[in-house]
Amino acid sequence: MNNTKIVKVAKVLPEYCRDTKEILPFVELWLQGQEERFKRKVIKIFEGAAVDKRYGIMPIEEVFLATSFEEKNTIYVRETKKLGAEVLRKALSDAHWKPETLDYIITVSCTGIMIPSLDAYLINALGLKQDVVRLPVTEMGCAAGISGLIYAHNFLKSNPDKRIALVAVESPTATFQLNDYSMANMVSAAIFGDGAACVLLSSEEEAFGPKIIGEEMYHFKDATHLMGFDLTNHGLKMILDPLVPETITEHFPMIVHPFLEKHGSGIDKVDHLIFHPGGRKIVQTVEELFGKLGKNIDDTREVLRLYGNMSSATVLYVLERFMERGIPEGEQGLLLSFGPGFSAQRVLIEW
Known part of the structure; x- marks a missing residue:
């Protein structure tokens, strides 16, 4: 249940x-x-x-x-x-x-x-x-x-x-x-x-807030080199491959559409995009991809502008903006982030 x-x-x-x-x-x-x-x-x-x-x-x-x-x-x-x-x-x-x-x-x-x-x-x-x-x-x-x-x-x-x-x-x-x-x-x-x-x-019956309809991880094959840290004597050294935006573009349709279909939804039914602001290039890449589908990620861009990329916490800052909005019942939101592995992670919510 x-x-x-x-x-x-x-x-x-x-x-x-x-x-x-x-x-x-x-x-x-x-x-x-x-x-x-x-x-x-x-x-x-x-x-x-x-x-x-x-x-x-x-x-x-x-x-x-x-x-x-x-x-x-x-x-x-x-x-x-x-x-x-x-x-x-x-x-x-x-x-x-x-x-x-x-x-x-x-x-x-x-x-x-x-x-x-x-x-x-x-x-x-x-x-x-x-x-x-x-x-x-x-x-x-x-x-x-x-x-x-x-x-x-x-x-x-x-x-x-x-x-x-x-x-x-x-x-x-x-x-x-x-x-x-x-x-x-x-x-x-x-x-x-x-x-x-x-x-x-x-999971209490009387709990109030958007409900999680579905969630899923998507793992890119043989892409462990794209992102992560090397542990050196000086600390955690960043690995960030310039091919990340391109790789996202390539996989984007497989990441978004089958997941939404599986949960009886589609991009036309998703009213709110709650996307992790990885950096300007990734934001631009995803913005173009979603823009073609008639959607915007203004909140993502704004969180990047105000705070930068705070790694795992950043998408939750984007989520907070939507939680404070008084969104009408029945509207859906898609949470999406990318990280080392390389992987994409998705959660579909409904108010």
Whole structure:
């Protein structure tokens, strides 16, 4: 019996914030020893990234200091615990749920390493019950916000009358590589920001919110090289293949249409596109593809502009905008994100 409702989405931002134009002098300073042509190209990438500002768990000065992996990861662990507790508290308070009524907790993060995972600390910080079921999702990158929704739905589908919290906390600034002058590092530095989000879901009969109609993952064959991290002595080094937008275009019809058909829907019936803003190029690619189908992804573009790509949490920021809108009953939304694997993940919801 399928009765999964999305009850509440909350977000929390780290304390440090800079406009992109304020970051450019730091970038110029960092690139001092590089040749002029390369410097101009990198500044252009920052200026054309369609990100106006971004938030961070550390001040911009610290991001551009040559700290070790250990030091950056220590900041990541400290701030992730703080942001995770804050966003979960906010979501529970907004939904008028007591922490001890949660049956499951899923945490999502790929931008640092901590064992025990974040969920263990949240159990203590918020006083969750002792038999709460925990699931950390750590290596699915940008797709993991939707992965978390898929796992939550599968938990709730087979367990009526339960409540679940999905908490995503990401800090790509903690992964910035000072001694890596590859295009992948430049592009990721230009598009990424930090943030936290929480989604509360329920299979209770009286729960109110859009219902999950269906979910599915789509795995691209032999495409593990397209996106991810290499773990080096300096930390997590970004892998980002320029062929990603092209690969998405190629697979797009297979990703969207069979999935919607399977759940008795079609692109003409989908009123709202809740797409993860991976970066300007991916947003443009998907915008063109959906544009041909008569749809827009304005909210996706706006989230990218205001916060940058916060990895797994970003699609949940887009979802929050729709949740706050008072959407008429019967309208459908399609959540879509891409991540390492390479994979596309989809969730269909109905208000």
